[in-house]
Amino acid sequence: MSSETSNLQGEHVARVVWAAHILAYLTKGRSHAQVEKVEDDVASDTDSEIETEVAVDDEMDTATAKAVPLSASRESVLRKFLDCICQLLSPSKGWEGVTAASMRESSGRFSVEVARNDGFGSDCGSFDPATLEYCRMLEEYLTSCVSTEETNTPANSMAEFEAASINYTASRVDYWISACQRTYANSHIDTDWHPQAWPGRESAAQTWTSMADLLVCSNSKRMAADIRTLSVQRAFGCVSSPEVHHLLLDALGPKVGSRLWVALKFVARPLTDCQRLREITLWESDLRHAQISLVPSAPKTTLRMEHVIDIVTAWERLGLGIATEPVIELLDPYRELFKQACAESLSLHAEMQLICYHEECRGRRRMLQYFGCSKKSCLLCETFLAAMHDPIETRGRHGVCYPAWGVPCLNSDAIYLVTTELGNDLVNRIRGLFNRIIRPGATANVMQSDFVSDFSKITLEEWRQRQKIVDIARAEQTTKWTKLQLIEGKGQDLHTRARPRPKFEPDNCCVMCNKTPARRCGRCRSTHYCSKDCQKSDFSSHKLLCKKLATLPDRPSPEHKRAIFFPVHETEPILIWIPTERQYEEDSRVWWTDALVRSYLGPDSPSIGRLYVEHNDVRGRNLGSGKFGSALRNEGYCVTLLHRDGYLKDGSPPNKSILASVRASGAPRPPYAYNGPMVAMREVHPEDYADIQLSDFRHLMDYLITYASTGVRESVPDLQYRAPTVVRGVKICCDGEIKLHASEPFVSIDVRRSTRIHLSSIQGNCNSPISALLGIPLIFWKDPDAEFHVNPPGWDATQWASSNQNVAFMMMRTNPSDTSWGWAPLYWNYDIGNVWVVREDGQDLDVREVAMMCHFARFKLQRMFEDTLESEESTLQERKRVLKYITRENMRAFWEETGGDEADRSHDDLSD
Template identity: 25%
Template sequence: MDSPSLQVSDELAQIVWASRILSLLNSNTITAPEEPLQSDQEMDDDNAADYDNDLDQDFKSRDAGLLTANSEALRRKFLDCVCEVLAHTKGGSFVTAAALREKEDEVEVDVAQNNGLDAEDRNYLDLLKLFLALQADGISPQILAESSHALLERTIAHSAERVDSQVEAVAKLLKGSPYRPSQQSGEYTAKTCFLSCCPATAAQEPVSTKTQALLLEFLNFDLWRSVSSTTQDRDDQRRRIVELAATTTQPPQTARAAREALESMIPSVDPHLVIRMWRVLARPITSLQILSKIARLLPNFRAVAFILLSPPSSFKLQNRQIPTILQAWKLLGLPSSSEGRILPAKIDKKHDFKKKCRRNLFIHCEMQLLTRYEAQPSLCPTLAYFGCSKKTCYLCESFLALSSLKFRTRGRHGKCHPQWAVHSDNTESIRQRLKGLCEMIKQKIRARLEPRQTPPPVTIDQSSAVSVLKTSDLLEITLQKKNIEIANKKGQELREQMQILLNPRSVGPLEVWYWDLKTLCVMCQASYTRLSKDHRLGIWFPKDTHQPELIWAPIFSPESGFHYPSFDRYLGPENHMLWTIPFAENTRRGLKLDHFLTIYYCDWDQITNKSVRTAVEVCQGMTVPHDVEGHYVVMSGQRGSCTGTSNHTFSDMSLADFRHALDWFSTYFDTTIRETPSGGSVLAVKISHPMEKNLHGRELFTSVDVSCNFPSTSDASPISRVLGLPLRVCQLEYDDLERTANSVDGFTEEMSWTNRFARVLMTDIDLKSDNWGKTRQGFDFDGSVLLLREDQADLNLTLAKRLVFYCLDVLKPLFGRAISGEISRQDVLDEITSEKFIVWKPTDASTGVGAEPRPARGFVRKIGSTRREYEKQHFHMLDVVDTIPE
């Protein structure tokens, strides 16, 4: 008999048919055993998904990622961890999803599970709430430790079935493998506090000891299972395995050491697969670690209210909606095969299509949450993300993409469940989305019927996730990817730079620093020729020779207690002023020095120094951007500093100090604008003058690479500071461009060199200024300009273009309206916020960052009387400012 609980629409029935047909064409689309399935079996995910490669990324981000209070990744991980600790048993019935509404002093979390949460889950969430509340400052360490340890034990016990299932999988993988015990490993006896609630303990055993202890647990699994007669024995052994798994898989360097130990102990088994499976075993601990760290960082996450959703009842298709497979094929409009057969040969055999279509339909936890928020928009989460204990199935992910709320998930595993359904499918909006979803499934079916189409080995082809992202999301992902690339590159450069600093053969000509290739560095040998205890070894760069020289400079210590080195012999007569440049940072290599180096020179000479240029240019890839004049001396220490301070006291120059000095000369007064990154540089954005674009075919906005200390006449943009991206506008020389333009036919001197992009950034926003809304007085930069971040970080090209066009297309017209008295100045200032800038959707194609219609501005209705009058007076703003929806 049909279930009387719900009338199923024809659109949902067609999805059931299409999903069944797709499963017959690809047996890997779902779990399809020969025996009849239970009500929840078909909803289960592939077991291998528990320890696939995405775990490595989660693990790395948790340990190595920089977590900040405004990071969206924190909130996503919080939801995923809550779902993982609640999904205590493998199987589709226990897949859990969650979403949050964040408030100033608390957080509400909606939790849904495919089969619903029971009383045991509610009791566990009460303990979890208490655990998060105790992460506040001022809590007694004893109370925190007792609560934390109790929750850890409860979490492992709560996940007993999942842990035991994973233990059996690991034991099966390792069973019968040749074992070679490590000679260095001892017996594991340490007690570790995993939640940072107890004082630090003594030194831990080596990783190989922990790895061997855990490995023996699995190799002796059959014996342990036979002798563990009591429940307490099994609980103790389970906890021991989970704790050992946590100690051998985190942090990343420990996991690498564990892999190396596994390679020697069980060479016949893939160590990477074993580590991934052990990480799944460690989930009860790693999830609590992440939750505690987030609660310590974000105070409002210490007050969490969990709201549990009751799952809707299952239902079935009506008898009239259950056709034969041939009828379903025709009703869906699927094509015939190339041989003229209606059904492909692959499924033209005995099957139970009608029987399977009579099975109960279930509403997945993601769909339960979506239904709640579409029915009650006031309850929508503050973060458009569903945390989940598993990756989302194909139908859920596709249906979420068709929703206007655009919720994201942690990923998609690609399976298509024919028993999938949505609630309240009789609304017109859901019907239309179901039709679209059915067309997507039919497209998959048609693709598999192509004779030249090679079916994927396991899952259905996945659609691009980028298509469902908003522009702001895409920009965030782009920035994150760029930051990762920069971090990896800087790490590689640092390793290479340290090798260079420690390699004396990389610094200058060999004859300068070596008497011959068999002796030690001459700097090391020079220590035996010290003139007195008041002399320090320095490096002299003569102006008229091609080689620097080692010198012994006397250091005087007057009664005032200051260092005064004497360089009259090397820098010229005493009657000329001595200049010093101290530095403690190698900007070319991004290194902070633990001592000062000081460069000494006199200002009287005008002869270019030859030895500086020669020594720098013999280093591979280095040049002198600015010629220095006269003699130069470099010493280790800072002139004029107090005696006795370790970081200022003069000492002998080392080979690494000499390399730092050469790097300093290679970046001194560097005005070079490069298209490819180099050491000690940052990414900036060049805004070319239209004349340069016309003459040389260059883009208006280009990403360039310049020195961290780019020397130029510059000014800070006040409007960029308020928008959250403080920029410096730097003047570039345009004499060559002007000469080239003068030689072009049609150019007249009356043509403006004004750069409108630079001027809009320098708009005066001081309410007390008489020049408010106009270019700030004194700013006269013309031609091409350069944009640099004030914090000397890399400037993203897309983000810079967004900011410039937001000022030009949105703010500049508003400034004009305020100056004319049509609106108030405060109305304009209300638009100069980082929040308004982030959500703005540019429509100008020149920005290159998307053309989606942006959200409506709140001030439009307030300052405009009617839509018609507004269009007449300000038609030029219609590309930027949308109307407010009724």
């Protein structure tokens, strides 16, 4: 490497160090968002400590410790798993104890890599033996999580690791016990805690008084180990009870009661994390064998001597302009401090240590684009991770700029670009903050996002050209996507020689989730399950035939093949032996097998129709390839449903046994009519039959439930398998759905690929302009169900039942030169109803993400658009300013400022 290149790399690292220190001086240790807010001088010291710690630790995600964190997607559960591991490996409150973790997977084995700000003491060349032993105990604890009955073990029979976790985090626990004592000491003087004083809540009062007695008697500065353990146990008992929460709020008032409740949750956190790990590993059994690996500390960042410069010089070299008198006056108090700080070696935060570790030890890819953390990430870490080519998320950020922040110094183009982006981001923050300090009464040109937009620098013609390029790229992407669906089996006319060889799961894999190894059903020996959960989820359907197969008479002859008969008037299918005959086709000179099923389909010897099932879209499983003429290979098998060819027009009655089988699989009815008797057989290639298996019955039911269906179902916790062809979307509910069905405004749904293709062909892909500007382009489709398109009886609201303002404002046009600027198209402004939303890139969509976007568009952007429309002299520049404001950072800030979670749940309008 040339010296010129080395100097260049040193300069870009130095820019980050300079900018971080200057920004920290200007913000005075507060978060970037707090700088614009008026500080509350009334709050007590204890209140400030608790509120600050909550803002950093983000422990307000559940109301009680018993709230199960498994109601979201599988990825959310894995994220919570990493956060719990980090918290258990964070022994103290200080900077040294902050941890971060990532997850990798290989051959079904999970590896969790954990970094800590202090490097787990690895600066001396090896890890602390006590920490290594603690990690070993944690691995054994995960392995032992095999029964849900353990979640309510009495305190005197606590697991060994749970006790060890309290001792390991003793410093943190003692701090929060002290915070509880200070909060409680100033508030309970006149409160009668005797259980008889709280009729109907005697148990809650008794639970709390046992904890209160410890708070009054114990000495947090010299806490004995047994008293500390008992305090954590009793705090855990308190936070596990919603009644105790309500008792504290009623007895001490909402303000003091809430602060005491938060402090109690921090005291109980070791046991709360252990409980969550038990719950998670019981659902995700593979995590029981996760390996915990400690990441050694990364080299510190040390600037070269030529970069240890005066703060005013750094200001100018950052491109902030000539240091005028106001600048010098502002920076002068920090001259000596700045130069000393730049000469010191800076340690890397845990998140950055993980980045260095992954870059230097390339191997298995991260399973999640997520780092678990024991606290929210600082401003620099969060911005760095978000600027990466594949952004990495964390549990959130507290927005504080810590100046002593080591920069990853790696010989990597990707890291160089991210570091450069980070430096530019910090410079723009400094510029905006300086303008507010120098001219507090003026409207500053504040940077509104983590990355600076150059929209104001281009002409309208250039903007139109860019938009045209984007539209062309989207059209090409849509065409390629449609072709891909056809190639993957959604059409019978498009197959190319480049088509990949289909993947077939082995017959002995789990019929519900395709996992191996799996065990046969003990009775019928015809279906495989990998776990009790999968077997239980299939039981209502499987039991219809399981016992019948075990008692089925012997095969009459080698030519008879086992089949499933669906009689018209019976409520259950039955197993039968179907005779077959080998036939020879003179014209084509090939042998084939004829299944003699006409006698089962009716006395009139009807013509036979066939329905072939070669792919289970619900399970993401290929059964075979070759029944269609366009297929390149004859492989695997298919489940063939033989029926009367004209059953829809020959007067055949509905098939009751098929209806009962579909209902046993969890669907009220099939979306398509199935009339007359039918027979299901396993057809193998070429032109032959084999005995049908009860796993085929599962595949057939999945097919009948989804064939010709455009419906969606609400997402459920990932106990059930979710096929790769299913993505998680969001249903934005209309007023009728919310008011008549008591639905939440935003509901997570599972959307099949076939449903997406069908809706695209009928409605097209309606992209939300607002979502595109917020960085996650979304596709909107109206729910085909017309339930609310006409006001139902008794509807007395001022809006139509089909009204859906969340959707309408997300579809506002954003072309600044368009005459319809700020208006939604008529299609999205009238008779909307419920709307299904998916990400354009095919990834899972989070409910909260959509709620934040709609909240931002409806209660903030709509008024900004209106202001430009009401102005008689609305200019292009004014509209551009509105567009520049539409960023994810501003969306998150508005969500937090307006209490977005509460506003979303209440479904009420907001006022300025």
